[in-house]
Every structure is written in structure tokens, then in C-alpha cells.
Amino acid sequence: MAEFEPVLTARWGNPDAASIDGYLETGGYQGLRKALDMEPDAVIEEVKASGLRGRGGAGFPTGTKWSFIPQNTGKPVYVTVNADESEPGTFNNRELLERDPHQLLEGAIICAYAVRCHTLFVYCRGEFVWPGTVLERAVAEAYDRGYLGEDIQGSGFDLDVMVHRGAGAYICGEETALLESLEGYRGQPRLRPPFPAVEGLYKSPTVINNVETLSCVPHVMDRGASWFASIGTEKSTGPGIFSISGKVERPGNYEAPMGTPARELIEMAGGIRGGKRLKAWTPGGSSTPYLTPEHLDTPMDFDSVQAAGSLLGTKAMIVLDETDCVVDATLRFTQFYAHESCGKCTPCREGTWWMERVLRRMEAGHGRTEDIDLMHDVGQNMLFKSFCALADGAVSPIDSSIKYFRDEYEEHVRLGRCPLKDEGRPRLEAASPRSGGTTGETAQELPEGRELSLGEVLA
Amino acid sequence: MTEAGHLRVPQWQTGQLAPVAAAREDVEGPVLTGDARRLAERTIAKYPVRRSALVPLLYLVQSEVGWVPRQGMREVAEILGLTTAEVEAVATFYTMLKLHPCGKYVVSICTNPSCALLGGRALYERAKEILGEQCEHITPDGMFTLEEEECLAACDKAPVLAVNYLFYDRVSQELLERMIEGIRAGHVPEAARGGVPGELKDVSRTLAGMGSQTPPQPDTVPAGEGEGGGAPGG
Numbered sequence: 001m002a003e004f005e006p007v008l009t010a011r012w013g014n015p016d017a018a019s020i021d022g023y024l025e026t027g028g029y030q031g032l033r034k035a036l037d038m039e040p041d042a043v044i045e046e047v048k049a050s051g052l053r054g055r056g057g058a059g060f061p062t063g064t065k066w067s068f069i070p071q072n073t074g075k076p077v078y079v080t081v082n083a084d085e086s087e088p089g090t091f092n093n094r095e096l097l098e099r100d101p102h103q104l105l106e107g108a109i110i111c112a113y114a115v116r117c118h119t120l121f122v123y124c125r126g127e128f129v130w131p132g133t134v135l136e137r138a139v140a141e142a143y144d145r146g147y148l149g150e151d152i153q154g155s156g157f158d159l160d161v162m163v164h165r166g167a168g169a170y171i172c173g174e175e176t177a178l179l180e181s182l183e184g185y186r187g188q189p190r191l192r193p194p195f196p197a198v199e200g201l202y203k204s205p206t207v208i209n210n211v212e213t214l215s216c217v218p219h220v221m222d223r224g225a226s227w228f229a230s231i232g233t234e235k236s237t238g239p240g241i242f243s244i245s246g247k248v249e250r251p252g253n254y255e256a257p258m259g260t261p262a263r264e265l266i267e268m269a270g271g272i273r274g275g276k277r278l279k280a281w282t283p284g285g286s287s288t289p290y291l292t293p294e295h296l297d298t299p300m301d302f303d304s305v306q307a308a309g310s311l312l313g314t315k316a317m318i319v320l321d322e323t324d325c326v327v328d329a330t331l332r333f334t335q336f337y338a339h340e341s342c343g344k345c346t347p348c349r350e351g352t353w354w355m356e357r358v359l360r361r362m363e364a365g366h367g368r369t370e371d372i373d374l375m376h377d378v379g380q381n382m383l384f385k386s387f388c389a390l391a392d393g394a395v396s397p398i399d400s401s402i403k404y405f406r407d408e409y410e411e412h413v414r415l416g417r418c419p420l421k422d423e424g425r426p427r428l429e430a431a432s433p434r435s436g437g438t439t440g441e442t443a444q445e446l447p448e449g450r451e452l453s454l455g456e457v458l459a
Numbered sequence: 460m461t462e463a464g465h466l467r468v469p470q471w472q473t474g475q476l477a478p479v480a481a482a483r484e485d486v487e488g489p490v491l492t493g494d495a496r497r498l499a500e501r502t503i504a505k506y507p508v509r510r511s512a513l514v515p516l517l518y519l520v521q522s523e524v525g526w527v528p529r530q531g532m533r534e535v536a537e538i539l540g541l542t543t544a545e546v547e548a549v550a551t552f553y554t555m556l557k558l559h560p561c562g563k564y565v566v567s568i569c570t571n572p573s574c575a576l577l578g579g580r581a582l583y584e585r586a587k588e589i590l591g592e593q594c595e596h597i598t599p600d601g602m603f604t605l606e607e608e609e610c611l612a613a614c615d616k617a618p619v620l621a622v623n624y625l626f627y628d629r630v631s632q633e634l635l636e637r638m639i640e641g642i643r644a645g646h647v648p649e650a651a652r653g654g655v656p657g658e659l660k661d662v663s664r665t666l667a668g669m670g671s672q673t674p675p676q677p678d679t680v681p682a683g684e685g686e687g688g689g690a691p692g693g
């Protein structure tokens with residue numbers, strides 16, 4: 001990899017960066033200044049030219065999404081920031097919020113300016129009590145300094161921002177469920193079309209973008225579309241933050257150009273823990289099919305990962321080593337989907353429920369060989385049959401584990417127990433070491449959260 | 460339908476199954492009075508459409524009562540011009556709205572694979588052992604509710620434990636034991652980020668949007684309410 005200068009995480013080592021002064025001192029709000037000097041449509045063109053694609057999972061081109069917003073419909077335009085991050089294994093939005101909230105805000109303001117929105121909502125995951133508070137403080141500072149409110153920096157552009165807290169539901173990260181939730185309903189996805197760009201929040205044109213996507217935007221405006229497009233690959237431009245967790249030496253968020261090979265990323269994270277052998281990994285959270293050691297040279301961009309039979313998703317690599325049971329991990333993921341299915345669509349609600357039971361039976365050693373094909377079959381009846389992609393995500397770990405680790409399922413049946421556990425109990429593992437340094441080549445030690453010491457906790 | 464014993468108990472399912480039976484418990488009203496009523500109106504005014512304030516108002520109820528009883532749902536319904544059933548439909552959807560009396564401290568332990576691979580499940584089992592049979596509902600001393608949590612988006616710090624949704628990184632069994640002892644004795648340790656967690660009521664107030672200073676309100680916030688009570692500090 002050529003010299004890569006961290007972009008999105010550049011301020012992460014600086015504890016002052018979360019304050020507006022710290023942000024301004026390090027070049028903050030320069031992108032916004034440039035944007036406000038341009039026509040809104042020109043901002044959209046610039047973002048289009050950068051090739052930026054959504055980081056929330058689907059990889060939709062961001063500038064194109066903004067250009068779909070119809071103007072002069074007589075209705076207000078809304079922008080909603082998706083800060084509901086809950087895809088298992090994904091944790092870069094949280095750190096972006098905690099360490100550099102103004103970067104997100106700046107991107108969001110630029111987006112609002114481009115699509116002529118005057119009321120912006122941040123839908124913040126409920127469990128993010130602290131990240132949400134950091135963001136709220138940033139919003140208050142931005143009002144105070146004239147980056148929000150009326151006549152932003154003398155441009156005549158007005159924008160109000162509100163942070164709305166979720167209440168614990170993975171599905172509310174799905175964009176239409178998010179809108180339902182924000183409107184005060186159960187967070188259940190809507191049938192599309194109409195797409196949110198036409199009928200979104202309160203039936204008005206709405207842009208929904210992920211935290212990392214919007215965090216890229218100030219840099220696109222500040223340094224230009226062609227600079228942004230020169231990073232990464234032709235069709236997956238820019239830098240990306242890869243969340244790496246599970247059995248690696250230094251789990252953490254690592255920023256690297258899009259298209260960096262998986263092998264390099266795992267090496268950045270210190271390699272497989274304890275010198276063990278890699279067994280399986282997800283490229284983009286639990287909703288993306290597992291890949292195996294033979295896929296390690298896959299460049300982590302949207303197209304290459306798809307060509308390898310999976311999806312880039314949220315760029316969250318969950319790493320399992322040779323001592324981890326794939327059936328067990330798949331069972332736990334499936335429990336997640338069964339719990340998080342909103343219940344609206346039958347294939348998802350029933351499918352995840354039954355899959356969990358079959359997998360539980362399998363892991364407990366009561367499985368039958370036919371169960372393997374049964375699960376594949378149920379999966380086929382779940383795929384692409386629901387309003388949203390939750391069910392498709394639920395099928396990913398199951399189908400891909402059957403594809404690559406069929407023998408492990410068969411071993412469970414043959415032995416009548418999990419071959420990798422002692423007496424059916426999960427082995428005790430030590431906690432992970434300090435998390436990783438995050439910033440690619442120039443990997444630096446980041447200020448960590450407080451380590452709680454035993455001595456300090458009252459004995 | 461009969462089924463094999465090993466299928467009957469959802470092994471790694473959270474206490475979230477319990478509330479259904481418990482939802483019949485209730486409290487005497489009114490629960491939203493005086494200040495809380497005014498805060499409710501102010502919250503509603505922040506949104507273009509009143510109904511958007513539904514979840515924030517339920518958090519407000521939780522910040523008054525410590526959980527969301529039917530009486531609270533009735534009052535919220537009345538304020539927003541909805542039926543109680545409409546409010547209940549929403550309240551039952553979200554796991555952070557507690558439909559039964561909860562401990563002052565909700566302890567959530569992540570058992571999603573990235574944490575489970577590094578001891579999250581064992582940590583959960585240990586917590587259950589320490590806190591006793593009823594802990595997934597409420598411990599007899601009213602201090603704790605234990606919940607099995609899905610991925611908390613902090614997998615690099617596995618296994619993750621949260622007290623009222625402030626996170627503690629890389630929690631060992633020993634640390635867990637000491638933490639619980641400490642909290643019981645009135646010493647809540649400072650979280651990895653965000654300071655010392657307040658009680659569930661305090662955190663609910665922050666979640667209701669009371670920690671939010673935006674958009675800036677011309678009328679001043681009553682003393683002590685600007686930063687969401689005791690939580691989070693830092």
C-alpha cells in the first residue's frame with residue numbers, strides 16, 4: 001500500500017477534536033465554507049464526481065441520491081442522519097461520533113445545503129447514550145458559533161438540527177423503518193416505492209445517509225472530488241473505516257483506502273490472535289456471507305467482495321479462528337435476527353424463528369443430517385421475500401456456513417455434540433487486549449477509554 | 460404441541476420475554492405532573508408533527524417512574540391525542556422502554572459473537588449467578604436488572620458490559636463481581652466513556668431529549684435539568 005494519510009480518523013488521536021475549537025484549529029468547517037460559496041446543485045455535482053458511495057451497507061452513490069430530491073414540491077425537504085449503527089461487528093459510527101462529531105455535523109450541513117433542507121434529524125441509536133451526548137454538545141456549539149441556526153456564516157442558509165434517540169431496535173437502522181420510528185410508530189419498514197427521496201419523513205422528500213458517508217463529505221468539498229476519487233478503487237472511491245473484531249490481536253477501527261485487501265487489514269489488526277489459524281470472517285457484518293482464508297486477497301471494495309460471493313456491507317470484519325465453532329456463531333447471529341425481526345413480513349418473522357430452533361438443536365447435538373438441507377431450503381423461502389433486507393441478512397451466515405463448513409455441521413450430527421466445546425459450555429476466553437491503533441500506516445496509539453482497575457472498584 | 464426439553468427454554472434469549480406477563484402491573488397516576496408536563500410540551504414543540512414525540516415522552520415517563528406503566532401510556536396517549544392501544548403498540552416494540560419495574564441499574568452484557576468469542580457469554584452466565592434467579596426481571600433489592608444485549612457497537616472492547624447504557628470495556632469476571640459489589644454498596648464505577656452512570660431514571664431523562672440543548676430554547680431550563688440529571692457526567 002502506498003503512503004496513506006488517514007482522512008476520516010485523522011483527528012482521532014486528538015482529544016480536543018470533539019470540541020468546536022479543536023475542530024476549527026485542525027481545518028474544520030473549511031469544506032462547508034467552500035460549499036456555501038457554491039450553488040447547491042454544484043455541490044451535488046461535486047459529490048457525484050467524487051464517486052462517494054454510501055457506507056451504511058448498500059453502497060448507493062451519495063451524490064446521485066441527493067440529486068433524486070425533487071425541489072418545489074411545496075413540501076419541506078428533510079435530511080436524516082442514520083446513526084443507528086447496530087449491525088453486529090460494526091463500530092465505526094460510534095467512534096466517529098465520539099471522537100469527531102463536528103466532522104459528521106459539517107457533512108450533514110453540506111448535505112442539507114445541497115438538497116435545500118432546513119430541518120435535519122439525527123436518528124441516534126438509543127444505546128449510544130454517550131456518543132449521542134457528545135453529538136448534542138457539538139450541535140449546541142455549532143449553534144453558538146453560527147454553524148447552525150439562521151443565516152449560517154452569513155450565507156443566508158438556515159438549518160436546524162435535532163438529535164432523536166432511538167429505543168433499542170436494530171431494524172430502525174433500515175431507512176424506512178427509521179422514518180416510521182421517527183414519526184412515532186413501531187419501527188417497521190415501508191414498501192418501496194415510493195422511495196424516501198420522494199415520500200420520506202412526513203411524506204416529504206428525504207435524504208438518509210450513514211454517519212461515515214456524511215463524514216466523508218467535508219473532505220470531498222475541502223480537497224475536491226478528484227482528490228477523493230484518487231483514493232481507493234475506480235468504483236469504490238475514498239477512504240473507509242474497517243471495523244475488525246473477534247480473534248485478532250488488536251481489534252479496532254482501521255482506516256484504509258477502499259479496496260485494501262482483507263489480508264492487509266487483518267495484518268493491521270495484528271493478525272490472528274495467539275498465532276492461531278483463521279477459519280472464517282465476515283467482510284461486512286453478520287448480514288454478509290462468511291468468507292474463508294482462501295478469500296483473504298479479496299480487495300475490500302464493493303465489486304470485488306461481491307465477486308467473491310459476499311457483500312462489503314458495513315466493512316465490519318468479524319474474525320473466527322480454528323477453535324471457534326461456526327455453527328455456534330451462526331446460531332448466535334440467527335438468534336439476533338430472530339430477536340430483531342420486526343415481525344411485519346411472514347418469511348422473516350417465521351423463518352428466523354424456525355432457523356433458530358433448528359440451529360439450536362444442531363448445536364446442542366440433537367441435529368439430523370437432513371437439517372442442513374432443511375435450513376438451506378428455509379433460507380430460499382426467506383431470501384428477497386420481505387419488505388426489507390433483514391431476512392436476506394439472516395440467511396447470509398446460515399447459507400454461507402453450510403457452503404463452506406458443511407463438514408462441521410455433519411460433525412455435530414455425527415458426534416451428537418459440538419466438537420469444539422467442552423461439555424457443551426463455551427470455553428472461557430480472556431478479554432481482548434488494548435484495541436488497535438486505527439490509522440493505517442501511521443498507526444498511532446489512541447487515547448483509550450478509562451480502564452477500570454480492580455483496585456478502584458470498591459472491594 | 461409438545462417438544463423436546465432442550466427446545467423449551469430459549470438459552471440465550473434475554474429477559475425481554477418476561478415483560479409480556481408483567482405488563483399488567485401498573486401504578487397510580489398521574490405520573491406526568493408539573494415540570495414533567497411542561498417538559499413534555501416543550502419536547503412536542505421540537506418536532507414538526509406531535510406524534511414524533513411519542514418515544515421521547517415514554518422515556519419521560521420512564522424518567523419519572525423508573526419504567527413505563529400503563530398509566531404512563533394512558534397519559535402520553537391523552538397528551539398526543541392517540542389511543543392507549545396506539546401508544547402501547549409502540550411501547551412494546553422497543554427494548555429500552557421497560558414494561559416492568561426494573562432495577563435502578565440495568566446491566567447489559569453483550570453476547571453477540573464478537574463479544575461471545577472473548578468471553579461475553581460466560582460473563583453473562585456469571586452475572587446471572589451472582590444476581591440470582593429473578594435478575595432478568597428485577598433483583599429483590601430493587602438494584603439490578605440484567606439483560607443480554609445484542610452487539611453494542613464496541614466489539615473492539617470485547618466483552619462489553621453496560622450499566623444504564625454507559626459502557627465498560629473488556630470486563631473480566633473478577634471485575635464484574637467487584638463492580639456489582641461496589642454498586643450494591645453505593646459506589647458506581649466510572650464508565651470507560653461518559654462518566655459515572657446515573658440511575659435508569661436519569662438516563663431516561665437524557666434519552667427523552669432533556670440533555671439536548673437544541674434547538675436553543677428561549678425560555679431557560681429549570682435549574683438542574685439542563686444536562687439530563689446525573690447522567691452522563693464527564
Ligand SMILES: Cc1cc2nc3c(=O)[nH]c(=O)nc-3n(C[C@H](O)[C@H](O)[C@H](O)COP(=O)(O)O)c2cc1C
Pocket residue numbers: 053054055056057058059060062082083084085086087170171172173174175176208209210211213214388389390
Ligand atoms: C436491517 C437493516 C439495518 C440497517 N441498519 C443500518 C444502520 O444501522 N446504519 C446505517 O447507516 N444503515 C443501515 N442500513 C442501511 C439503510 O437502510 C440505508 O441504506 C443507509 O442508511 C443509507 O445511507 P448511505 O447511503 O449513506 O449508506 C440498514 C439496512 C437494513 C436492511
Ligand code: FES
Pocket residue numbers: 088089090569570571572573574575609610611612613614615617619
Ligand atoms: S459484539 Fe459485543 S459489542 Fe459488538
